[in-house]
Amino acid sequence: MSQDVRPRETLTREKVLCAGLELVERSGVEALSMRKLAAEVGVEAMSLYNHVANKDAVLDGITDLVLARVDIPAATSDWQQDIRNLADAFRAAALAYPRTTPLVLTRQLQSKSALPVTEAALATVRRAGFAPEDSVHAMRAVLALLVGTLLREVGSGPTFSGTDQVGSRKREAVLASSGLDRIAESSRFLAVCDHQREYEFGLELIIGGLAARRP
Amino acid sequence: MSQDVRPRETLTREKVLCAGLELVERSGVEALSMRKLAAEVGVEAMSLYNHVANKDAVLDGITDLVLARVDIPAATSDWQQDIRNLADAFRAAALAYPRTTPLVLTRQLQSKSALPVTEAALATVRRAGFAPEDSVHAMRAVLALLVGTLLREVGSGPTFSGTDQVGSRKREAVLASSGLDRIAESSRFLAVCDHQREYEFGLELIIGGLAARRP
DNA sequence: ACCTCATCACTTACGGTGTAAGTATGTCAA
DNA sequence: TTGACATACTTACACCGTAAGTGATGAGGT
Numbered sequence: 024m025s026q027d028v029r030p031r032e033t034l035t036r037e038k039v040l041c042a043g044l045e046l047v048e049r050s051g052v053e054a055l056s057m058r059k060l061a062a063e064v065g066v067e068a069m070s071l072y073n074h075v076a077n078k079d080a081v082l083d084g085i086t087d088l089v090l091a092r093v094d095i096p097a098a099t100s101d102w103q104q105d106i107r108n109l110a111d112a113f114r115a116a117a118l119a120y121p122r123t124t125p126l127v128l129t130r131q132l133q134s135k136s137a138l139p140v141t142e143a144a145l146a147t148v149r150r151a152g153f154a155p156e157d158s159v160h161a162m163r164a165v166l167a168l169l170v171g172t173l174l175r176e177v178g179s180g181p182t183f184s185g186t187d188q189v190g191s192r193k194r195e196a197v198l199a200s201s202g203l204d205r206i207a208e209s210s211r212f213l214a215v216c217d218h219q220r221e222y223e224f225g226l227e228l229i230i231g232g233l234a235a236r237r238p
Numbered sequence: 239m240s241q242d243v244r245p246r247e248t249l250t251r252e253k254v255l256c257a258g259l260e261l262v263e264r265s266g267v268e269a270l271s272m273r274k275l276a277a278e279v280g281v282e283a284m285s286l287y288n289h290v291a292n293k294d295a296v297l298d299g300i301t302d303l304v305l306a307r308v309d310i311p312a313a314t315s316d317w318q319q320d321i322r323n324l325a326d327a328f329r330a331a332a333l334a335y336p337r338t339t340p341l342v343l344t345r346q347l348q349s350k351s352a353l354p355v356t357e358a359a360l361a362t363v364r365r366a367g368f369a370p371e372d373s374v375h376a377m378r379a380v381l382a383l384l385v386g387t388l389l390r391e392v393g394s395g396p397t398f399s400g401t402d403q404v405g406s407r408k409r410e411a412v413l414a415s416s417g418l419d420r421i422a423e424s425s426r427f428l429a430v431c432d433h434q435r436e437y438e439f440g441l442e443l444i445i446g447g448l449a450a451r452r453p
Numbered sequence: 454a455c456c457t458c459a460t461c462a463c464t465t466a467c468g469g470t471g472t473a474a475g476t477a478t479g480t481c482a483a
Numbered sequence: 484t485t486g487a488c489a490t491a492c493t494t495a496c497a498c499c500g501t502a503a504g505t506g507a508t509g510a511g512g513t
Contacts, residue, residue, distance in 0.1 A: 033461080056499060069501075070462045078500065129344065131393055138416060141428070145420035158420075159427040163390075164440035170389060171382025178346055201353060205360035205373075212374040213356070225379035228447030235446045248490080271470060284472075285491045293471065 036074040038064055040084040047085060047123045055081070083134070086127045090136040092116050095143045102151035103230050109143055110165055110226055117173050124177040128170050152238050161233055168225045176218040191215045251289040253279055255299040262300060262338050270296070298349070301342045305351040307331050310358045317366035318445050324358055325380055325441055332388050339392040343385050367453050376448055383440050391433040406430045 042063040047055050057078055061068040075081050093116040096108040117124045141162070148158040191214045198210035206213065257278040262270050272293055276283040290296050308331040311323040332339045356377070363373040406429045413425035421428065 057501080058499075067463060068499095069464085072501075073461055125344065129340065129389065129393065131390075138418060138421065142418040142421050145424055149420055149423075155424040156427045159424050160436060160439040161443070163431070163436050164383070164443050167386025167390065167436070167440055168379070168382050169386070171385035172378075174344065174385060174389070175346075175378075175382065178344065203353060203357040205364060206353065206357050208364075209360055209370040209374050212371045216378070221375060221378050221382070224375040225382055225444070228376070228379050228444045228451075229440070230447070231450045232443030232446030235450055236443075272472080273470080282492055284493080287472075288490055 034064060034066060034070065034074060036084070039071055039074050040081065040088055043081050043085045044088050044120065044123060047126065048120050049122075051122050052126055057081075082126055083130065085123060086130050087134045087136045089116060089120050089123055089127050090132065090134060090140070092119065093140050095139060098147065098150070102147060103234070105147040105150070106165065106230055106233075107226065109140070109147060110169060113140065113166075113169055114173065114222065117169075118176075121177050124173055128174050132166075148233075151233070153233075154238070161229075164229055165226070168229060169222075172218060172222045172225060175216070175221075179216065249279060249281060249285065249289060251299070254286055254289050255296065255303055258296050258300045259303050259335065259338060262341065263335050264337075266337050267341055272296075297341055298345065300338060301345050302349045302351045304331060304335050304338055304342050305347065305349060305355070307334065308355050310354060313362065313365070317362060318449070320362040320365070321380065321445055321448075322441065324355070324362060325384060328355065328381075328384055329388065329437065332384075333391075336392050339388055343389050347381075363448075366448070368448075369453070376444075379444055380441070383444060384437075387433060387437045387440060390431070390436075394431065 039060065043055060043060055046060060046063055055078075057071055058068045060081065061071050064071075071081075075084065094112050096105075096112055098105055099108075117127060120127075144162040144165070145155075145158050148161045149155065153161060195210045195214035198213050199207045201207060201210075254275065258270060258275055261275060261278055270293075272286055273283045275296065276286050279286075286296075290299065309327050311320075311327055313320055314323075332342060335342075359377040359380070360370075360373050363376045364370070368376060410425045410429035413428050414422045416422060416425075
């Protein structure tokens with residue numbers, strides 16, 4: 024009769040993974056241990072193994088969670104804008120969990136959660152007139168740029184990104200007196216890194232390259 | 239008198255790091271522990287701390303070792319070819335130690351060993367006529383692409399790369415019946431990944447984009 | 454109401470990790 | 484010879500992932 028009531032508060036795989044995502048986001052990837060994760064959900068370490076195969080499966084599950092949150096934008100009539108929108112969406116999903124991002128990027132993005140994003144990406148490039156094969160290449164190029172820029176962004180502390188005037192001044196001085204001409208000449212720009220701007224610049228280069236070779 | 243003779247075979251920071259690189263390359267990053275590394279150089283774990291601050295310093299040192307091995311190519315009269323040559327050199331240095339590559343790519347490439355490569359990269363783009371600021375952006379875009387493609391390459395086993403006919407057939411079948419049209423249509427190309435080709439494709443897109451916006 | 458059985462959290466244990474702290478052994482300069 | 488210094492070793496601690504075994508709880512059939 025009362026099968027919809029669950030008096031026993033039982034653990035589920037989903038609860039474990041969500042707690043894992045929270046823990047990683049709060050304390051970093053290296054802080055995730057089976058014992059701490061278990062404590063997080065009010066249980067002993069070994070109990071987790073009733074719901075996940077091992078620690079690696081936890082990491083995979085967390086990756087999936089983030090990947091599934093990519094909010095795929097609607098297509099427009101402008102293929103270039105569609106590429107920007109989709110790349111932005113991927114980037115936003117990753118940056119929503121910055122401390123988890125290294126995990127997501129260094130595992131192979133082959134989970135089922137990545138399929139809808141792949142489909143949307145391919146559709147966008149196909150709509151631009153590219154053949155199926157080149158669509159795959161184009162998508163992979165954009166993805167590589169995304170991974171490279173995101174990894175740089177979450178790897179560097181807020182130091183390199185933001186408004187750390189004093190640190191940037193110091194780096195600039197070091198570079199300027201490195202004895203290397205081109206580095207000295209660009210030291211002002213090397214000393215800081217606006218990740219959003221770098222990402223946009225790189226993406227525009229790729230889109231420009233695609234536009235140039237569009238059938 | 240005989241101060242050039244070293245009867246006592248003493249450990250050095252360099253020996254430790256070289257042994258670390260070998261160990262990582264032989265058994266993977268996760269296999270590197272202070273105890274195993276010490277055993278490798280015929281010493282107890284704690285003795286390493288006379289030469290390196292901690293494990294993280296070991297990883298940094300190994301990264302440096304690889305970065306220092308980038309063989310910077312001579313400039314030609316063709317800026318596009320120069321970009322290709324330099325990117326190829328970076329890629330080759332990384333792939334010379336494939337199991338160490340994840341280490342190199344996920345740490346910030348800010349070591350002194352990276353300065354000559356940076357200088358060469360900036361010189362190349364400057365020679366193409368770009369301003370100092372845009373040179374930095376262009377270099378960072380190429381680097382992001384390199385990091386993204388290399389990480390994909392060393393992350394996927396030989397499975398995804400090479401001539402694993404049966405695995406690729408299976409992946410193709412799964413993708414073809416995914417119910418997603420664009421994925422099904424491109425399943426042949428999604429099921430495999432020729433990393434060299436993907437890298438070249440992406441690099442040509444960026445070079446194309448640069449050519450289009452050259453002053 | 455009772456028994457059975459599967460589920461799932463618990464306990465214990467093992468071999469591994471990084472490294473703090475203290476000790477011993479050698480090589481040099483005075 | 485003596486002291487100082489460098490460097491290797493030993494011990495110890497708190498933590499890790501997980502294999503193996505144990506016990507409580509709740510559901511379903513009789």
